[in-house]
Amino acid sequence: MSAKVDIEFTVNGAVRQVSVPADMSALDMLRDQLDLKGAKEACGEGECGACTIIVDDASVCSCLMYAADCDGRTIETIEGVQTVDGLDPIQQAFVDQGAVQCGYCTPGMVMQAKHMLAKNPNPTEGDIQRGLEGNVCRCTGYRKIFDAVAEAARS
Amino acid sequence: MSNIENYLAPSSIEDAAAALAAGPATIVAGGTDLMLQTGSGQKTYAPTLINIQKITEMRGISKDGDTIRIGALTTITDLLTDAIIAEHLPVLATMADKFASDQIRNASSIGGNICNASPAGDSIVPMLMYKAEVVLVASTGTRKVPLNEFFTGPGKSVIQENELLIGVDIAVPPAGFKGGFGKFGPRPALEIAMASVSVGGVVKDGVISDVRVAFGAVAPTPIRSAETEVALEGKKLDEETISAAGEVASSSVNPITDVRASDWYRRHLIRVMTEEILNDVS
Amino acid sequence: MDQIVEKPETLIGKPIPKPDAPDKVVGKTTYINDMVLPRMLIAKIKRTDRVHAKILSVDISEAEKVPGIVAIATAENSPKGLIGVLKDNPPLKGDKVRCIRDEIAGVAGETEEAVDEALNLIKVEYEDLPTVFDPEEALKDDAPLIHDNKPGNLSLTFDFDHGDIKKAEKDSDIVLEEKYELHYVTHTCMGPGCVIADFDTHGKLTIYTQTQYPYNYKMDLAPALDIPAGDIRVIQPPVGGAFGSKLDVYPFEPIAVYLAKKARRPVKLFFSREEEFIASPTRQPARVYIKQGAKKDGTITFRDVNVYLNNGGYTSWGATIPAVMMRTMTGHFRIPNVEFHSKAVYTNNPFAGSFRGYGNVQATYVTATLMDKMAEELGMNPIEFRLKNAQKPGERTPQNSLLKTAALADCIKIGAEKTDFLEKHTANVAAREKPGRIRQGIGIATSIHNAGGAKIHKSDGCGTILTMDDYGRATVITGASEIGQGIDAVITQLVSEELGIPTSDVIIANNDSAIGPWDVGVHASRTTFIAGNAARNAAVKAKHQILAAAARQSNVSADQLDLRGGHVVQKDNGVSVTKLDRLLRAMHFAGDDAELVMVSEYYEPPSELEDKNHVGDISAAYSHGAYITELEVDTLTGGVKLHKMTCVQDVGKVINKLGIEGQMEGGIAQGIGYGLSEELIIEEGIVKNPNFRDYKVVTAPEMPEIECHFIEDDEETGPFGAKGISELPCIIPGASIANAVYNAIGVRFDNPPITPEKIVRALHGDKVEAAE
Numbered sequence A: 001m002s003a004k005v006d007i008e009f010t011v012n013g014a015v016r017q018v019s020v021p022a023d024m025s026a027l028d029m030l031r032d033q034l035d036l037k038g039a040k041e042a043c044g045e046g047e048c049g050a051c052t053i054i055v056d057d058a059s060v061c062s063c064l065m066y067a068a069d070c071d072g073r074t075i076e077t078i079e080g081v082q083t084v085d086g087l088d089p090i091q092q093a094f095v096d097q098g099a100v101q102c103g104y105c106t107p108g109m110v111m112q113a114k115h116m117l118a119k120n121p122n123p124t125e126g127d128i129q130r131g132l133e134g135n136v137c138r139c140t141g142y143r144k145i146f147d148a149v150a151e152a153a154r155s
Numbered sequence B: 001m002s003n004i005e006n007y008l009a010p011s012s013i014e015d016a017a018a019a020l021a022a023g024p025a026t027i028v029a030g031g032t033d034l035m036l037q038t039g040s041g042q043k044t045y046a047p048t049l050i051n052i053q054k055i056t057e058m059r060g061i062s063k064d065g066d067t068i069r070i071g072a073l074t075t076i077t078d079l080l081t082d083a084i085i086a087e088h089l090p091v092l093a094t095m096a097d098k099f100a101s102d103q104i105r106n107a108s109s110i111g112g113n114i115c116n117a118s119p120a121g122d123s124i125v126p127m128l129m130y131k132a133e134v135v136l137v138a139s140t141g142t143r144k145v146p147l148n149e150f151f152t153g154p155g156k157s158v159i160q161e162n163e164l165l166i167g168v169d170i171a172v173p174p175a176g177f178k179g180g181f182g183k184f185g186p187r188p189a190l191e192i193a194m195a196s197v198s199v200g201g202v203v204k205d206g207v208i209s210d211v212r213v214a215f216g217a218v219a220p221t222p223i224r225s226a227e228t229e230v231a232l233e234g235k236k237l238d239e240e241t242i243s244a245a246g247e248v249a250s251s252s253v254n255p256i257t258d259v260r261a262s263d264w265y266r267r268h269l270i271r272v273m274t275e276e277i278l279n280d281v282s
Numbered sequence C: 001m002d003q004i005v006e007k008p009e010t011l012i013g014k015p016i017p018k019p020d021a022p023d024k025v026v027g028k029t030t031y032i033n034d035m036v037l038p039r040m041l042i043a044k045i046k047r048t049d050r051v052h053a054k055i056l057s058v059d060i061s062e063a064e065k066v067p068g069i070v071a072i073a074t075a076e077n078s079p080k081g082l083i084g085v086l087k088d089n090p091p092l093k094g095d096k097v098r099c100i101r102d103e104i105a106g107v108a109g110e111t112e113e114a115v116d117e118a119l120n121l122i123k124v125e126y127e128d129l130p131t132v133f134d135p136e137e138a139l140k141d142d143a144p145l146i147h148d149n150k151p152g153n154l155s156l157t158f159d160f161d162h163g164d165i166k167k168a169e170k171d172s173d174i175v176l177e178e179k180y181e182l183h184y185v186t187h188t189c190m191g192p193g194c195v196i197a198d199f200d201t202h203g204k205l206t207i208y209t210q211t212q213y214p215y216n217y218k219m220d221l222a223p224a225l226d227i228p229a230g231d232i233r234v235i236q237p238p239v240g241g242a243f244g245s246k247l248d249v250y251p252f253e254p255i256a257v258y259l260a261k262k263a264r265r266p267v268k269l270f271f272s273r274e275e276e277f278i279a280s281p282t283r284q285p286a287r288v289y290i291k292q293g294a295k296k297d298g299t300i301t302f303r304d305v306n307v308y309l310n311n312g313g314y315t316s317w318g319a320t321i322p323a324v325m326m327r328t329m330t331g332h333f334r335i336p337n338v339e340f341h342s343k344a345v346y347t348n349n350p351f352a353g354s355f356r357g358y359g360n361v362q363a364t365y366v367t368a369t370l371m372d373k374m375a376e377e378l379g380m381n382p383i384e385f386r387l388k389n390a391q392k393p394g395e396r397t398p399q400n401s402l403l404k405t406a407a408l409a410d411c412i413k414i415g416a417e418k419t420d421f422l423e424k425h426t427a428n429v430a431a432r433e434k435p436g437r438i439r440q441g442i443g444i445a446t447s448i449h450n451a452g453g454a455k456i457h458k459s460d461g462c463g464t465i466l467t468m469d470d471y472g473r474a475t476v477i478t479g480a481s482e483i484g485q486g487i488d489a490v491i492t493q494l495v496s497e498e499l500g501i502p503t504s505d506v507i508i509a510n511n512d513s514a515i516g517p518w519d520v521g522v523h524a525s526r527t528t529f530i531a532g533n534a535a536r537n538a539a540v541k542a543k544h545q546i547l548a549a550a551a552r553q554s555n556v557s558a559d560q561l562d563l564r565g566g567h568v569v570q571k572d573n574g575v576s577v578t579k580l581d582r583l584l585r586a587m588h589f590a591g592d593d594a595e596l597v598m599v600s601e602y603y604e605p606p607s608e609l610e611d612k613n614h615v616g617d618i619s620a621a622y623s624h625g626a627y628i629t630e631l632e633v634d635t636l637t638g639g640v641k642l643h644k645m646t647c648v649q650d651v652g653k654v655i656n657k658l659g660i661e662g663q664m665e666g667g668i669a670q671g672i673g674y675g676l677s678e679e680l681i682i683e684e685g686i687v688k689n690p691n692f693r694d695y696k697v698v699t700a701p702e703m704p705e706i707e708c709h710f711i712e713d714d715e716e717t718g719p720f721g722a723k724g725i726s727e728l729p730c731i732i733p734g735a736s737i738a739n740a741v742y743n744a745i746g747v748r749f750d751n752p753p754i755t756p757e758k759i760v761r762a763l764h765g766d767k768v769e770a771a772e
């Protein structure tokens, strides 16, 4: 067993303190220790984006990030996107545009879309396609996801 | 089974160097290589894991006189938007645009890309072209090694167990310098290069000089190609020169065949991309 | 004042979001991979590292000692029953291993770490056996035998014969003879394989599974378990995709059950992504020899098809794909004389299952490229030659598929018109002669697929129970599974349309075999058609019951009444007679006359089983599609960039606009992967690229623009006229791309995927050409 590391960080606005094995991934910590199972492990090798979270304003694959490295950082997961008033405009657009089928890639897609729109509020279609290049979807053929991101950008 | 006994997250280069001096340690930056390689058993952890991400002085790009320092923790994403890079080392931004995906670029550090010493490491190829030097720090002192002399094999370099790569230094290229980077994988994104090329030089009145040519994914390490450089140095960049250089480039490499590509195709790509960049800069 | 309820616009054809989408976008949906049951153990599988070997011994003694290990299942200590289409696959291998997927032991423990450690400590001794990897090699007399009881390594064969191909060949003006090598691809569902097994105290099994085939699943699973099928309860939590991969039982599922039984605790067994690549089924690879003849005027005279299927070590659904392949080979275009013969042959490769398109992806790649080759040979253009041989409405194929509406010619004509196909096609051919690095290409491919179910089982039906609560909500208990494809939205829509209630007032219950009535599973593009009909019919029955009660209350006859906006109204003027919920309560609480609205429907489509000669009209409807691809080829790197895919398909009727487009686009992405980039590389039985890095699914920047033209020909037997549509989009693109690549560069690829390296090799041979 690897040494435990005590860390403190902000997740979805709340300060959390946990003790994690030094070799644990942020994804495993979120899912298994914080019961935030929205981020999915679909490949575990950074190739599919289903585990995307936002760390200090940058989207990353949480499967490749060390949990210990969350210390002192601000993290947003899919569970933090929805507001008390309801769905975030990006989430609403995913629903309305039919961008969700099996939905396994959806949390990662939404997080990446959110990051993309934060950096570039008026993306072209090409920007959207490139912005989602690290997120694999096997159901939708992406077109409806492009529509959803474009719709969210408009609103 | 992994067995990390100590975890350290120093916040200065000094503290990191001291920790490295204390005994065998594994350094982690973005973790995009390390997590995968330890997970698959390709690599095992030393007893101490040192997370260097809190060393803020190691992130960012600065210019001091004619030398540009790229801190080891600078991410690939940083290269895309940095003004110094855009002005003086634009080929690094071209490279960054072809690197992995947004999420991976956001996490990947330059230092990690270099120290991982992959034959296909994308940032290495244009940095070889720019004649970068790596800056290595140990508790005993600092040394600089030309990137060209840094790699010794796949995953291997001259970095010592007690050393930390803190950044790379690149001399501002001379006036009239033009360069390019090409990488080929079948998809537009998320590709490990089947082959990559960076070519640069001073182009004046159609003649190229101070030529530097570097290739990735066609040898055990990223390489400079002296033969191709000779074939170009002082020549007029006309169709004939370009085609001859492409010929030299492809015959100068001796790549492997694997699931991604055959040796033949890799050589072909080297030629195509070398010529393409030369056509662009001519 | 009378309340007037206006007739609402129909919901049919509207974009209706999936009811489960909101939970999915907020990360709330609990997929099977996310589930945790109290006291649940973690389990994994010890696999072989050989492709053909005798097992001399399996030693689990060290593994058992690892703290936290609760149960280890091996062939020796587990039930001996077999699984698979031919019951040739022991979930745990005791005597020998036949392919790299093979399972030696299952290990269940308290933590993943303990399980991993135990797996490493299991020692297996083998004696390697001679291997064979090629189906034609495996048929030879001296080939190693994979299963002792399968002489000649033969798994399944299919043979069909119609007319006289010998004579037709003699009468032909031209004959083309071609060989195709169709590759391995795999589903890469985003949710990796996972199963949870749990026994209750009566010894009855609850299995949480990704199956898309829940009722047959019991029957297929039971033989391996030593428990009666009736004692199995199948629960289908949300899954991360299926695409056909979950139509059969695979060894990991019984293994989880063995472990749960031994441990007397719930056991969750799951795959890593690497394991998903190695140990889940693939699309069936195929070697196809095909001969086709035609008259000078372009009339096709015959087809002669011989197929060798690499069956791998065991027989799953892959070996049965000729059932679908044959329909296209014999019945796509008018083929007066035809023979089809296929052999699935055991080898030491991994084995194939079913995958969206089911044999028709392969058949269409072959036939659609052959049609182009033959057109060129005849000096005809690809449109003209196809139109010459397209069937007319009312024709029957040699296997007796009745093409009631036969929109094939329309699909082709519309596609050609919308894309200026012929002008571009001619211009691109001319441009090949001129210098230039980038070449433009346009290509067409067409196919046919069953669109009204497919009677491959004795029943192709679906059961539905519909009940109404006291508040006007309808609960639809359907046998149909939701695996992401969107039947939840379709059923919601059909039921609200009939009952005049909002879609949010329809609740679907469909994930528990203890509750749901029987259905034959999500496959064969059947669910909207079959389950849709069942749900709609149930809703109509409920409506009759409600209107009859309203008529009794209101003195207006039932045929003058309608349901609208949560009211019972007078049909002609929309005047509300009563609110629906009030009526339902009145019906429910009527003392001795109390009635609950609670109806059931078992819908069996009007189709027939094939006879032993493979003749039979297996589907209530068929659908055609013509897909046109526009692309460019970089002749120096071999890179292909897709510009646009224009798809014309006869769909009967669009029910859910979002759903149908989503199915089209998603299928197309998989079809593009088949044609251009995806290949599971298997060398000497070993999977060489078990990861997303080197197994290249289509990513966002690669998606072309997609333009769909739906021909709505109102299928009389479909729900509101709809047909099943979801496999054609995956079936046609590969061939369409191949034809477009040919148009661009004049090279044919009979061995997809058409990778950049293949293109460059074909164009430049071994010489390395200069850039311009």
Ligand SMILES: Cc1cc2nc3c(=O)[nH]c(=O)nc-3n(C[C@H](O)[C@H](O)[C@H](O)COP(=O)(O)OP(=O)(O)OC[C@H]3O[C@@H](n4cnc5c(N)ncnc54)[C@H](O)[C@@H]3O)c2cc1C
Pocket: A045, A046, A047, A064, B026, B027, B028, B029, B030, B031, B032, B033, B034, B035, B036, B052, B072, B098, B099, B100, B101, B104, B107, B108, B109, B110, B111, B112, B113, B114, B115, B116, B120, B121, B122, B123, B163, B164, B165, B166, B190, B191, B192, B193
């Ligand atoms: C999906 C995916 C796609 C990728 N695509 C590309 C691509 O297109 N091109 C490409 O080149 N690479 C690619 N990579 C590889 C990887 O992302 C890069 O090599 C990245 O730059 C590594 O940086 P890191 O900070 O994550 O390194 P880490 O994983 O943290 O470290 C890598 C290695 O370097 C050592 N190290 C790190 N920093 C230092 C330092 N300052 N001093 C001494 N040693 C150090 C570590 O000990 C480790 O051995 C990809 C990886 C993934 C997962």
